Amino acid sequence: MTTTATEDPQGRPGPGTGPEGRPARERASSPEASGASGAALAVLPGVLSSALAWTDAHRTRFALPDDVLEPHTQVNATLKPLGELAQLGSTIRRTTTPGTPEHERAGDLVAYAWEQVHEGALLLELLRAEPFAAYPYEIYAAFAGYGLRHEGFEALARPLTATRAWAHTEQHANRQLGLVNSERRVGVVTHTDAGGVLSRTWLGGLSEPWMFEGPSGYALTHTVFHLTDWGRMPDRVPKKIDGYLRTWLPAWADGCLESGQWDLTGELLAVAASLPGPAPVELLDAVWPVLADVQHPTGCVPETGVPVQDPAPDPYPFIDCYHSTLVTAFAAALSLRSLRQTDEQTGKRPGEQTGETTPGRERHTP
Numbered sequence: 001m002t003t004t005a006t007e008d009p010q011g012r013p014g015p016g017t018g019p020e021g022r023p024a025r026e027r028a029s030s031p032e033a034s035g036a037s038g039a040a041l042a043v044l045p046g047v048l049s050s051a052l053a054w055t056d057a058h059r060t061r062f063a064l065p066d067d068v069l070e071p072h073t074q075v076n077a078t079l080k081p082l083g084e085l086a087q088l089g090s091t092i093r094r095t096t097t098p099g100t101p102e103h104e105r106a107g108d109l110v111a112y113a114w115e116q117v118h119e120g121a122l123l124l125e126l127l128r129a130e131p132f133a134a135y136p137y138e139i140y141a142a143f144a145g146y147g148l149r150h151e152g153f154e155a156l157a158r159p160l161t162a163t164r165a166w167a168h169t170e171q172h173a174n175r176q177l178g179l180v181n182s183e184r185r186v187g188v189v190t191h192t193d194a195g196g197v198l199s200r201t202w203l204g205g206l207s208e209p210w211m212f213e214g215p216s217g218y219a220l221t222h223t224v225f226h227l228t229d230w231g232r233m234p235d236r237v238p239k240k241i242d243g244y245l246r247t248w249l250p251a252w253a254d255g256c257l258e259s260g261q262w263d264l265t266g267e268l269l270a271v272a273a274s275l276p277g278p279a280p281v282e283l284l285d286a287v288w289p290v291l292a293d294v295q296h297p298t299g300c301v302p303e304t305g306v307p308v309q310d311p312a313p314d315p316y317p318f319i320d321c322y323h324s325t326l327v328t329a330f331a332a333a334l335s336l337r338s339l340r341q342t343d344e345q346t347g348k349r350p351g352e353q354t355g356e357t358t359p360g361r362e363r364h365t366p
Contacts, residue, residue, distance in 0.1 A: 039288065041339055043292040045336070046292070048096075048102055048332035051300075051328045051329035051332065052329050055299075055326060056108070059085075061081075061318045062081050062082050062113065064078055064116050065078060068122070069122070069129065079126075082113050082116055082139075083138070083142055085112075086139065086142040086146075088230075088326045088330040090142060090143075091232065092106040092330060093107045094146075094232065095337050114143055117139070120148070120149070120152070123153055124150060127140075132169075134171075134182075137186075140153055141182035142185075154186065161183065161191065174202075174219045174222050174226065176192070177198060177222075177223060178225075180192065180194045181229055194227070198227060202223070206244050209244075214261070217252065217267075218267065220271070224237065224245075225274070228274045230330075231330075234275055235276050242276055242277070246280055249271065253283065257290055260304050260305050262324055263301075265291055266328045269284065269287060269288065272335075273334035274334060278342045278346070281339065284339065288332075291328065298315070299325065300314075300315070302316050302324060303321060303323065
């Protein structure tokens with residue numbers, strides 16, 4: 001389901017084509033999209049509300065099957081979506097203002113996910129059955145970071161995470177960084193130093209920006225998510241990486257818009273909103289109106305391809321839009337927080353321009 005940001009798969013937008021066949025580059029730079037002050041703030045509340053409403057209306061599609069513990073059950077079609085609901089829902093809950101509908105709805109979705117894992121008991125059974133697997137621990141950490149804990153799970157996890165096998169599990173560097181963040185959330189000593197792992201990632205190596213494509217794009221977005229605890233701790237981003245991302249995110253996002261990679265576009269927007277310091281306003285103002293146009297009236301967002309005009313309540317298969325819809329809501333919540341904090345720090349009214357450039361946009365990291 002993941003394609004590169006430069007591919008032109010059959011039936012999907014070709015280079016320079018955006019929603020409804022209009023050039024993506026023109027849409028991103030048009031006066032009504034990027035040139036106008038506050039273009040992102042104008043669409044973000046509606047995007048967030050609609051995406052969460054769609055997710056809430058389809059919450060039963062995240063329900064775990066009765067045979068979830070059986071060996072034949074596909075983890076990627078059952079536990080993975082539920083874990084993503086818990087992770088992104090908890091971040092949205094923490095990022096939104098208490099008392100708002102979005103805050104309450106996100107909290108309800110996390111509570112629903114916690115019920116599905118029997119308040120942690122099901123994850124304990126998974127850990128017993130697969131003590132060598134990291135995914136039960138990572139799913140549990142999404143709940144633990146939110147304050148939902150299971151004493152039995154942690155009692156078993158403590159000796160398991162102290163083994164040599166746990167410390168030497170062979171995996172990609174960004175996945176290992178995710179495990180380190182999970183350990184931080186649970187509150188145990190991490191099995192390795194996060195800085196050393198970061199240096200081995202595609203992003204940590206400040207890879208040549210023209211080598212960006214789909215897999216490396218998702219690797220770099222998740223590196224930032226794990227590093228910042230899903231946008232909650234922007235100050236964990238080192239200065240060099242901050243400058244590198246501020247310089248190249250606009251070009252990467254533009255490439256994703258051209259090729260209709262909406263899911264990866266959303267993840268890049270979430271990364272942009274997870275950077276320390278002022279929000280990259282120009283980037284957010286340029287890209288968010290385009291992604292808002294891609295969003296279906298029901299609130300869902302397709303992962304890739306030409307957005308359909310079908311008015312049906314379910315224009316896409318659930319598996320082809322649930323993740324991109326969750327990511328859009330997640331990125332919208334982070335972007336709203338980042339833009340509002342920037343306005344407060346600069347003393348501006350929401351969306352008012354000062355004529356200053358965003359720090360880091362001119363820095364070119366060798």
